[in-house]
Amino acid sequence: MSARLPMAALKYLSLVAAAAVVLLPLLTMFGTSFKTPEEMAAGDVLALPASWFNLENYRIAFANGNMLAAFGNTAFILLFSITGTILIGSMSAYAIDRFAFRAKKLVLALFLVATLVPGVTTQVATFEVIDAFGLFDTRWGPILLFMGTDIVAIYIFLQFIRNIPVSLDEAARMDGAGSFTIYRRVILPLLKPAIATVVIIKGITVYNEFYIPFLYMPSEELGVISTSLFRFKGPFGAHWEVISAGAVLVILPTLVIFLALQRFVYNGFTAGATK
């Protein structure tokens, strides 16, 4: 028992150290967001803000930093790309799992190989495609890109659809249902857990995406939260209290979602990564 004690102490020490490494940078940012320019000038980074109710920096972030429009644009893009991903993913999975057709292996291989293509690098050429459609500097360019290549979602739907007994389809068919009715009334409702998973993974990924909106929507009024926050660097260059407020605004929704839906978030990302 005596040998156990220092072991346990070491274990907790390392856990507390890890928690400090994660939380300290975030908490100093949070504290800074409530400071006045005078407090910032004093230079004591670790000091707590004089008032936790000084929301001036948040006001500036909304008024001059375009954050309200940014949340609006992000919400718009999220709505369409998530809905699209669910429809495209579930329909592909339905077709692949429930129908026998000749080129099935080829279709699967096309999807599989596409997962290996690193997205950032092909942008050189993807840019030409988006530009040719006249979608450069519109919200539809990124929406199409987010919808078009989400193979992880297709895999998640495939795994779930396999566990839905085919006898349910057959029963519906006996009752005269066509394939779309079966998809709409039988399959889609039973896919709810998979849809929840996809909504969470896709939602967080799209919410955090920086490069695609940065490249395809240079107009300031089309800024999403990532690109609008990125633009804080110029005008607020030395005003870390305002930048902190912007960063806190971006992090807060993620924290709320995580705390509210912890179990789904863990399951979603483990399912997504090991697919």
Place this chain on the structure above:
Amino acid sequence: MTPMTGLSVRSARSAPPPARHAATPPRRWRRVTPWLYLAVPLIMLVTFTYVPVVSMISYSFTDWDGVSPDRSYVGLDNYVQLFTRPELFSVFATSLFYLVASFAQIALALYFAAVLSFGTRLRGFFKGVIFFPYLLNGVAVAFVFLYLFQPGGTLDQVLRLVGVDAEILWLGNPDLANVSLSGVSVWRFMGLNFVLFLGAIQSVPSELHEAAMLDGASRPQIMWHIIIPSIRPIISLSVILGVAGALSVFEIPYIMTGGSGETKTFVIQTVKLAFQFNKTGLASAAAVVLLVVILLITWVQRRLVPEERTPST
């Protein structure tokens, strides 16, 4: 658009079929139906993945600048430049920092997963805290760490509290910048490895370690001899993803240092060549090289680690 396609299928199927085919309408339709569901996904897949890859390969043999209508064929010249001009080649050295960091990341993730899979107080809290950074917006993370690394900033002040009184140029010193940046990368991505390992460890049958415990094995011994061998597939998957990730680093250095000087990564260089210096041909060649390397790594992985789960169809 998509639901419309589906609807037409339905009405076609439920409508009375032409008399001649009255006996076998479902079979005829069943051959077409899957394609109606797959049409939109496949068109998008081809348009946004395969068309760009093919045109990227074709650009890589030209000197195209991305705007002018004319371009000329230059053969392998772009590829030769990539591997012979030292300023273009040096980005691979930057990848090494991230490569080392990703091994450290896996080791740390394994340690914390092991610690938290045996009974620990506040388990849920620690699990959440360690995983949380993975969910955060990259731009916010970059700003958080720009602030932390400032001269006289949080990190310097914390170090002063423990008696190290030095203003260290965490990002300004070229020898240190990549270490700091890859540290941020570990901070941000370790949570995913950790949660994956935690899940894998929990699926190891508990009789195995209980039996070992009865035989007097210590926890580190159980970890090393029982748990790590049984979660090997997920560890090697993480290593492969780490290697691929080290080559594709982009966001954090691009936002934090603008990818200048020593901190320029392969992807930052590609993006700058394409969109700042209008060297679409050269940038495409770089992108093709990265694509080939990643395909190779994946192929090696598939050879080394035969899939244990049921493969898709």
